[in-house]
Amino acid sequence: MADQTQETDEPSAPAGPPPRGPWLGRALVISALALWGVVVSLRLPDPDRPRPPSAALSRDAKPDPEDLSDLTASTTSDGHTYADDEEQQEPRSGPKRALERALAEAARLHAEAAAGRRSDPSRGDPDDQDDAPRDPRDRLPIAPWAGDLSPPAQVTYVIKRGGAMKMVANLYKMHYHEILAYNPGVELDKELPPGTKLVVYRAAEGEPSESVGSAGDGSLVGGVPMVDGPGRILRMEPWKSYATGHNVALLDAILREWSRRYPNDRPLLVGNMAQRAGGRLKPHSTHQSGRDVDLSYPQVELSGEEYNWREMNAKNLDAARTWDLLELLYETGAVEMVLIDTALQRLLHEHALAQRRVPKGELPAWLEYPRRPGTTEAFVRHHPGHVDHLHARFHCRPEEPRCTSK
Ligand SMILES: [Zn+2]
CATH class of the missing domain: 3.10.350.10 (LysM domain)
Structure with a gap:
């Protein structure tokens, strides 16, 4: 029998006839394999390292680069290779060639692992990439609950x-x-x-419900009043509770989802939206076209205080929950922006960094702070008067050709 290759993942299998070859050759082979063992042991701490399949060698197969990769499979965690393998894997083409192949294979595996780390963001330490620019949409795709909404009948x-x-x-x-x-x-x-x-x-058959013009200079056709339901306390006067039918359904879905995610939280206060036909709604400069809504900030419950709108600060702002709310709004894919006073944005920014609430690279897409107000397209922007409530604005829809976003 000329060849005695065996399946190397069965180290206890009979070794077969003793190997041949001069003593010097055997020593070199063992040296090569020992070097390979060291290389393998250096690579072992990374459990995600791509590993070639353990190929069983047929008796007539010629040795090829796969031979040595078999040794990887039979390498113990301390880098020791089974003695049986050393004998079974004696290459016919000479010990020098084996050493070269071992080194080439090590180089190849290293290059593969490095390439894998580059192309796969789930590999390696996430902190390495925390600063890299990131699109929040990659992490928060548009939520199914925010789609296919029917305006209330x-x-x-x-x-x-x-x-x-x-x-x-x-x-x-x-x-x-x-x-x-x-x-x-x-x-x-x-x-x-x-x-x-x-x-x-x-709802009347065929009657449109449509946002016209801009939020600061617009009107509302076919306004629909806001509906009651879970996750909310309607705190506006009813005549200021109008929006397009779609936006009423959207806000209803948002608040239902809020209540589903945080059933033990207090409901959000819902403030002014728009008048039935839109137009100027004092004291707001916007809220004119059925796309705006004021919401309370998630508040830390302070004893002795009734639940109401209040000026928020580092003490009473629940920054973690406010991030939860921002993400929920973002997940709809239907919120154009959120207005939050820059002082509170600073608190959210600090919280995000300290608690790693969002990847650092995402922050410029989320918050206008620390940049100057009015200079960015961030999701959250400053506007005076948003210390005791935040303001969400919904996007114009394709079905609303007269709706404009400045
Ligand atoms: Zn507002």
Whole structure:
């Protein structure tokens, strides 16, 4: 039998006939294999290193570079190679050739590992790349829950402490004939008990709901009032609660998702949106076209304080949850920007760095701070007056050709 190659992943298998060759040749082979063992042991601490498959050698196979890679499979963690392997792997082409191949193979594996680390961001220490510019979208793809939204077909208002339907019409600045048509059989002036539900909006067939112009100089066609539901406390006057039907559905989905993710948190306060037909809504310069909404910041609960809008600072801003909220808004793919006072952006920036809340390389895409206000297209931008609430603006939609974003 000329060849005695064996499957080297079975080191306990019978070694077969004793190897031949002069003593000097055997010593060189062992030296080569020992060197290979050292090379392998140096590579071993990286468990992700690409490893060639362990190929079993057929009895008639000629030795090829794969021979030596087999040794990798039978190398123990301390770099020791099995004695059996040393004998089984004696190459026919000479010890010098084996050493060359071992070195070439080591160089090849090293180059492969280095290339792998470059091309695969999951490899290696993530801190190495923390500063590299990153697109938040890579980490936060558009969420399925934010897609395929249907505008509400009907919106109801629940009378809390009593009152007549006329009062509800006034809250929404609706015409009496409209609310009468929505609620047949209910008299305008009759006192209604708490808990009575009245319809305040019903979608009409073919009626458009569309944002027109810009948020700072625009109007709203077919405004839909905001719906109640989980994750929110509606704190605006009802006549300031309008948006496009799509944006009402989107905000509803955002708040439902918020409540689903953080069921033990207090709901967010929802503030002003737009008037039914849009246009100037004092004291805001924007909120004109059904794309804006004011929301409370996630607050640290301080004892003795009722839950309300309040000026935020390092003590009462829940920076971690605010990041959660920003990411949730971002995940919709439908939020154009968020307005947050630059002083609070600084707190968010510090928190992100200290807690590694977001990769450092993403920060310029998230926050305008520490750059000068008005100089960036960051997701979060400064605008005066946003210390006690943040302001989210939704994108124009392709279905809204008259909607503009300046
Ligand atoms: Zn606002």
